[in-house]
Amino acid sequence: MKKDYTRHPCFNVKVKGQFGRVHLPVAPKCNIKCNYCNRKYDCVNESRPGVTSTLLTPDQALTYMDRVLEKEPRITVAGIAGPGDPFANADETMETMRLINNKYPDMILCLATNGLNLAPYVEELAALNVSHVTVTVNGVDPNVTQNIYTFVRDGNIVYRGVQAAELLLARQIKAITKLKEHDITVKINTIAIPGINDHHIKEVAQKMKELKADLFNCIAMFPTVDTPFADIPEPSKKQMADLRNTAEKYLPQMRHCTRCRADAVGLLGEDKSAEMRGCLSACASLPAMPVQERPYVAVATLEGILVNQHLGEATHLQIWEKKEDGSFNMVEERPAAIPGGGPQRWHTLGRALRDCQAVLVNDLGNSPKEILGKLGVKAVTMSGFIEAGLEAVYSGKSLNKLKGRQQKCTSKGACMGGGNGCG
Helix, strand or coil, rough: CCCCCCHCCCCCHCCCCCEEEEEEECCHHHHHHHECCCCCCCCCCCCCCCCCCCCCCHHHHHHHHHHHHHHCCEEECCCCCCCHHHHHHHHHHHHHHHHHHHCCHHHHEEECCCCCHHHHHHHHHHCCCCCEEEEECCCCCHHHHCEEEEEEEEEEEEHHHHHHHHHHHHHHHHHHHHHHHHHEEEEEEEEECCCHHHHHHHHHHHHHHHHCCCCEEEEEECCCCCCCCCCCCCCCCHHHHHHHHHHHCCECCCCCCCCCCCCEEEEEEECCHHHHHHHHHHHHHHCCCHHHHHHEEECCCCCCCCCEEEEEHCCEEEEEEECCCEEEEEEEEECCCCCCCCCCHHHHHHCCCCEEEEEEEEEEHHHHHHHHCCCEEEECCCCHHHHHHHHHHHCCCCCCCHHHHHHHHHCCCCCCCCCCCCC
16 A cells, blocks of 8 residues: 555644654764754653653564554654664664564654765665655854854764864755655754854755755754753744744745654654653563574575675675474575675665574675674674585584585585685
């Protein structure tokens, strides 16, 4: 059944009292320090972005989704809005979206991000049927936005001042452009900060129209304690009305935003976060996915008999299982990670191998080995017959003796593959 995208209450004000959303708090880390933000994720008495009472893993989020729908079947949107940034927690974000998309294919999938690390994931988001993305763009002039951010962290490098603002803007423009190329609906959030960027809202709306954004949400900054902007007053209703009227000359305006928590659930204006808090905490205490939930082993092979490919050179991986009678069966072939893209290549592969406990390869680099390991996929380097490697993985035995036998086999020239597999 085709999804009904008109049932997104944030993007369609006409249904805000009919359909609801749930925010899944799986993204605790952030890559930007905003001068108006204080991300106290353990605060239960505040209703604002960046806070949640509990954090979830992707598996826990799926269980929580099940329970939410039991209590509130009017939920039509599953989103991730923090408490940090979804793409500072890309593995958790993408895995959560994959799980929800697989189990609830009619659910509208939504993300809210600062856009810094969004662009590399747009193709994968589109493949997972993520249809709505909100990007917070607080200015399109680095001389303005340098005053909004304490720092911007790109990987291990921290930028400040104009350099940070220029990097963020460039990444945001690239990400929004790619989102529209993939027909993803884009909403722009702009936090109006008196004396900082409130004079600049028109320029933001103009630029976002050029980038073909779909909706504009001008939000009043809420003064938050223990932040650099704590003493800046919240814009008045008249100020906000004037700013929205100005921006509306360029893009349709969202005027019903409730500035949701990172664990918001229910209808807009009828949030059930407090009611669901016990359920959220219960799901957060659930154990991680057991190894039994990873029944397969991936194999890098040229012909389906020997483990004889470097992981970086493999275009496809065979997926194998151990049957009840102890024999092995090749289940399917899956595309390997596309070359390029740096470490993201291995994060993407790790998610594609989520049901695999190991991958058998002839060799691989330290970076993919480490990344795959963190995602629960053990990289086993070997050369020789696939079934010998499978037996070692499933039995938990060491491959040392196996390698010795393979070397002896190779020296006699008895293995097929001309030494390409058993050397």
